[in-house]
Amino acid sequence: SQQGEEDPQALSIQEGENATMNCSYKTSINNLQWYRQNSGRGLVHLILIRSNEREKHSGRLRVTLDTSKKSSSLLITASRAADTASYFCATDLSGGYQKVTFGTGTKLQVIP
Amino acid sequence: DVKVTQSSRYLVKRTGEKVFLECVQDMDHENMFWYRQDPGLGLRLIYFSYDVKMKEKGDIPEGYSVSREKKERFSLILESASTNQTSMYLCASSLLGARGETQYFGPGTRLLVL
Numbered sequence: 398s399q400q401g402e403e404d405p406q407a408l409s410i411q412e413g414e415n416a417t418m419n420c421s422y423k424t425s426i427n428n429l430q431w432y433r434q435n436s437g438r439g440l441v442h443l444i445l446i447r448s449n450e451r452e453k454h455s456g457r458l459r460v461t462l463d464t465s466k467k468s469s470s471l472l473i474t475a476s477r478a479a480d481t482a483s484y485f486c487a488t489d490l491s492g493g494y495q496k497v498t499f500g501t502g503t504k505l506q507v508i509p
Numbered sequence: 510d511v512k513v514t515q516s517s518r519y520l521v522k523r524t525g526e527k528v529f530l531e532c533v534q535d536m537d538h539e540n541m542f543w544y545r546q547d548p549g550l551g552l553r554l555i556y557f558s559y560d561v562k563m564k565e566k567g568d569i570p571e572g573y574s575v576s577r578e579k580k581e582r583f584s585l586i587l588e589s590a591s592t593n594q595t596s597m598y599l600c601a602s603s604l605l606g607a608r609g610e611t612q613y614f615g616p617g618t619r620l621l622v623l
Contacts, residue, residue: 430611439513439599439614440552485551487612496542496567497612501551 401429401486401500409506416473418503420486421466429462430487430497431471440485443471478509512536513615515600520620528587530618532600539605541583542612543567543575546597558583559605590622 404419420429428447432440446453446462446469453460459472473480483504487497516531532541540559544552544567554567556575564575572594576584583602587594597619601612 432614437597437617437619439616440601440612441614442611445611496554496557498554499544499552501549 401488401498403484403486403500403503405503406501407504407506409508410476412476412478412507412509414476416476416480416505416507418471418484418505420469420471420500422469422486422488423467426464426488428489429460429469431458431460431469432485432487432499434483434485434502436482443484473505476505476507478507481505481507513600513602513613515598515615515618517618518616520618522587522590522620522622524591524622526587526590526622528590528620528622530585530587530598530600530620532583532585532602532615533581534583534602534613535581536602536604536613537580538602538613539580540603541577542601542603543573543583543585544599544601545569545594546599546617552599555585592622594620595622596620 401420401422430445431443434440444455444460446460457474462469483502485499485502487499489497513534522528542557543555546552553569558564558577574586599617600615603610603612
């Protein structure tokens with residue numbers, strides 16, 4: 398089964414609104430990453446947050462991590478049509494070897 | 510600029526054919542990965558390699574093999590393609606070092622097996 402699972406599976410918002418996606422995972426992690434995938438393309442790394450961090454910002458992105466709840470959220474502020482994509486969280490397991498496990502993704506549609 | 514390239518964007522093969530998917534990275538990364546992506550299942554790891562000639566099975570290695578003869582190149586081989594291997598295949602690379610570092614992805618190969 399997947400280590401990370403995103404919620405919601407799909408999200409549709411108007412341009413300018415904020416978008417929030419959540420990721421839950423099952424076991425202890427070293428870090429958690431968020432990736433974006435435009436339709437039919439490869440994934441692009443957005444942000445990495447380590448297990449000893451609680452919040453991280455990058456431009457219009459804000460990521461939080463709650464290790465007690467085994468969950469993370471990705472907030473995109475002031476969304477744009479170009480943010481339309483699928484978003485995946487990826488976790489590496491404590492003690493794991495060089496690999497990460499991806500969730501099933503949240504499909505975000507931003508309507509102009 | 511970081512670059513991972515895959516040999517084909519689209520590929521159509523027949524059941525039973527041997528299929529080679531090639532991936533090349535120009536970042537001198539030690540780790541390389543092959544995933545397949547299917548609707549509703551997300552990305553699933555097939556194989557990964559942390560050094561030349563080294564390979565490790567991922568979560569779904571059955572029906573696949575890999576080859577890493579040079580650091581920059583990681584090949585995925587479908588020995589005898591089957592229709593259930595129709596999928597999007599993604600290659601990625603990352604630096605050796607701290608666990609779970611950023612992965613850089615290629616554009617993907619959409620494979621259709623008839």
